[in-house]
Amino acid sequence: MDDGKAPAPETDDALLRRLESLLAEGKGCDDPALLSKLLAALHGARREAESARMRYRKLFNAVPDPVSLIDAEGRIVDLNIAGEKAYGRPRDQIVGHLLHVINPDLPPDHMAPVLEALARDQTHVVEVYNMREDGSRFPVEVHSARFVDGPNQFVIAVARDLSRRREAEQNYNALLSAMDKGVLIQGKDGRALSANAAGMRILGLEEDQDIDSGLRWQDWLVVDHRGWPIRFSEMPSMRALQTGKFVQSTLLGLYHLQRRQLTWISATSVPQFRPGESTAHQVISLFSDVTELKRDSSLFLRTQALAHIGGWEWDGGRERLYLTEETLRIIGRLESPPRTLDDAIAHVVPADRAKVQGALESVLRDGGAFDMEVQLRGPDGRSNWARLIGQAEGRAPMTARITGILQDITQRRQIEEALRSQARTDALTGLFNRDGVLTELERRVAEGREGVTVVYIDLDRFKLVNDLLGHSAGDQLLVNAARRLEGCVGESDLLARFGGDEFLVLADTRGDPAAGERLAERITRAFGDSFRYAGEEFTITTSVGLARFPDHGKTVQQLVNNADAAMYAAKHHGRNNWQNFTPELARQQFDRVQVEAQLRRALDNGEFRLVFQPLVDLTDGSVRSAEALIRWHNPVLGEQPPDHFISRAETTGDIVRIGAWVIQAACRQMAAWIAAGDAPGRIAVNVSYRQFLNEELLQVVRDALAENDLPGERLELEFTERVLIEDAPDTVRTFEGLRQLGVVLTIDDFGEGYSALNYLRRLPIHGLKLSQGFLRGVPGNESDAAICQAVAGIARALGLEVVAEGVESSAQRDFLLGLGIRTGQGFLFSAALDPDGLAAYLRQNR
Known part of the structure; x- marks a missing residue:
């Protein structure tokens, strides 16, 4: 019956079955449609087979x-x-x-x-x-x-x-072998599976011995830290297996019954779990041989008794206090021991009682321990210091117990207090030192206490006296100055030696802002009287600066810096006076800081240059040598006068690097002049005191001469008398080294310092440079003329050359020639010139 629907297409299997049926009946297949379908089915099967093969290959190779x-x-x-x-x-x-x-x-x-x-x-x-x-x-x-x-x-x-x-296993085994701690692995039944070499050694077993038979429980007696025997199930490894928890640092004594050998170990056991399992399948124990430590610990316990460390225990259930004899001795109650905590706490000074009671209540409530230092007072009124330690055991009222020690630390506290006092005390003057006064100032600033004025005091020209009379005289002067300052300050003021010849006062100016100024006035007046030492009499004045908190600074550093700035202002106003800090002083201090900051980078930035002033023969004006003078032009500050930056370089120490550069640059220029055929006889370079103290000066000179192929006599070094006064061993060696190089050595500004004349005989000095300060007044000023005559006479007697600097008039030149001084420099002849200018001057004045 036709229902109007198209027949369903046959599957590949159905087509194959039809073909098999036809072939079985001996019939051919003359149906083209059937053959076409069969071919398509075969191709499809082939593709599926190929696809399956590709999937297999991909999976195989993946x-x-x-x-x-x-x-x-x-x-x-x-x-x-x-x-x-x-x-x-x-x-x-x-x-x-x-x-x-x-x-x-x-x-x-x-x-x-x-x-x-x-x-x-x-x-x-x-x-x-x-x-x-x-x-x-x-x-x-x-x-x-x-x-x-x-x-x-x-x-x-x-x-x-x-x-x-395998590599990891080898590394693991190597690690186990290298460890000095024992490692023991046990199964879940407690059988020993393996141990490393250290473990076998600690347990007293041979390397090739079976570990499980060597650890048979019946061969050992194991005790805890108190010496009480424990069962196998109480071993840390078995507790770790049973609980599945980490068992840490258990002290055990292992006694081998046959060998009769006791070994103490500290063991930690860690249970091991397989993935997904909650029961440990084995346990690893790490242990160390602490036999010697245990022996030392027992010795320490006996030593404690000899060290006067007492013990105490409070039994909460019985409300009884137990004190050892040493504890009773410390609190002074050997005859009538206290029976309650309150009775014992009564021996603590009132200031510390609340601290002790709070600690006791805390450990009883929360457990734990306390450790504190308290002051005690005995029945006879004497006080001492003790360290009080306690630890609670149990918190229930009937089982609460606190055990502790009491150690007499009186001697230690006395030593600490002496050390603290020593640490904040200046050893020379007995005053507070820098750290002590700064700590106190920091405390007062932190409290916001108004009415604190920092008074910064500097002894004027102290270094000259120190150099003239020696360090012993300088130290005595500082002590005497400290005593005078003590007579000036009030009872609530704090006086300190701040360092060197500087002192600091924290003046109490609460309710009286002018009190600091009156103190400064007293100080300057007090130093009006002369000091005496070894028959010598001399005057030392003071420069004083004041800065008041919080008007002139809200931090310790600001107050000290601003008082320092005010002190420098007092020096610039002629010394022997005092100055209050002002914003203008802050600006000046900022300028100094800025100069120092730029100065540190000037050499690397190539900001320095040299100019040269000729030294001439006073008889005919011919050039004998030239002095190298440094100049500095900074892109921020502009041209800086030498007296502005050289002193700052001395203070910061940058003068050592700058001075080395001057020597190298001067020698380089001298070589260039020689090559051009227009060279002075010598080039003179000023060398600072700090350069002479530096061990590298001799090497700097040696390198500069060698690099420019100059003989030593072409270089002259000028230095001040302070170098001679210091008489440092390194300085003497430097002089000798320079002499061997042939370098000419001249004392600059001779007559301004206080050097002893014997140095002129001992050291290889070639000449003296007469300070222009003495030349200004000649020939009219008799004193200056007398000094010039004396210097010329000294030089003549010692066979030294004299050079006069600052020659500005023909009258001065004639005066010098009359003294036999033939060499000079100054504006009468020429100002400082650049290298080309000096070469031209040389050509004009041969």
Whole structure:
């Protein structure tokens, strides 16, 4: 019956069955449509088979480990990409070959155990060493399983590379062997499985001895830290297995019954769990030999008794206080011991009682311990210091117990107080030192206490007196100055030696802002009287600066810096006076800081240059030598006068680097003049006191001469008398080294200092430079003329050359010639010139 619906298309299976039926009946197939459908079905089956084969190949090659397909004879019929990489061979060198191609060591019947396991539907696992193409071997773990492909059966083998695991195992074993701590591994039944070398040694076992038999429980007596025997189940390893928790640092005594040897160990046990399991399958114990430590600990306990450390215990259940004899001695109650806590606390001074009571209440309520230092007072009124330590055991009223010690630390506290006093005291004057006064100032500033004025005091010209009379005289002067200052300050003021010849006063000006100024006035007046030392009388004045909190600074640093700035202002106003800090002083101090900051970078930035002033023969005006003078032009500050920046360089220490550059640059210029045929006889360079103290000066000169191929006599170094006064061993060696180089040495500004004349005989000095300060008044000023005559006479007697600086008039030149002084420099002849200018001057005045 036709229902109008198209017949459903036949499936591939139905078409194949129709074809089989026709063939079975001996009939042909002359139906083209049927044949077409059959061909399409065959093509589809082929595509599906190819697709399945591709999926298999992708899956096969996606496995990261080498996978081999092996027949029953041990022939490799397929290998994935990971296998090619692992064995380092192309696929065609392995596939089709027996397994011996990747493992030559396999026995002839190597397939038998594999096939037997697979016949029982089991997986076969074995560890072997496979071989790469280069002959190297690597360990693998091979998992083999049955693989069925239609009528064919194969073995599919996955080889897991064990190289990293073996390396990790080797590293682990090496680590265990190298450890000085013992490691013991036990199974869940407590049997010992393994131990490292240190563990065997600590336990007294031989390296080749069976660990489990060596640790038979019946051969050992194990005790806890108190010496009480414990059961096997109480061992930390067994407690870790039973509870599944970490058991830390348990002290055990292990006594071997046969060897009669006791070893103390500290053991920590850690349970081990397999993934997904909540019961430990083994436990690892780490232990150290603490036999000597235990012996030392016992000795320490006995030593405590000798060290006067007392013990105490309060029993909350019985409300009883137990005190050892040493504790009773410390609190002074040997005859009538206190029985309650309140009775004992009564011996603590009132200031510390609340602290002690609070600590006791805290440990009783929350547990824990306390450790504090308290002051005690005995029945006889004498006080001492003690360290009080306590630890609670239990918090229930009937079981609460606090155990502790009481140590007499009176002597230690006395020593500490003496050290604290010493640390904040100036050893020379007995005043507060820098740290002490700054700490006190910081405390007052932190409290916001108004009415604190910082008074900064500097002794004027102290260094000159110190240089003239020596350090002993200088020290005595500082002591005497401290005593005078003590007579000026009030009872609530704090006086300190701030360092060197500087003192600081924290003046109490609460309610009286002018009190600081009156103090400064008293100080300047007090130093109006002369000082005496070893029959000598001299006057030392003071420069004083004041800065008031909080008007002139809100921090310690600001107050000290601003008082320092005011003190410098007092010096600039002629010394022997005092100045209050003002914003203008802050600006000046800022300028000084800015100059110092720019000065540190000036040398690296190439901001310095040299100019040269000729030294001439006073008889004919010919040039004898030239003095190198430094000039500085800074892009921020502009041209800076030498007297502005050289003193700052001296203060900061930058003068050492700058001075070295001047020597090198002057020698370089001298070599250039010589090469051009227009050179003075010598080039003179000023060398500072700090350069002479620097060990590198001699090397700087030596290098500068060598680099420019100059003989030493072409270089002259000028230095002040302070270099002579210091008489440092290094300075003397430097003089001798310069003499050996042939360098000419001249004392600059001779007559302004206080050097002893014997230095002129002892040291290799060639000449003196008469200070222009003495030349200004000649020939009219008799005193200046007399000094010039004296200097000329000294030089003549010692065979030294004299150079006069600052010659500005013909009258001065004639006066000098009358004294026999033939060399001079000054504006009468020429100002300082640049290198080309000096060369031109030389040509004009040969």
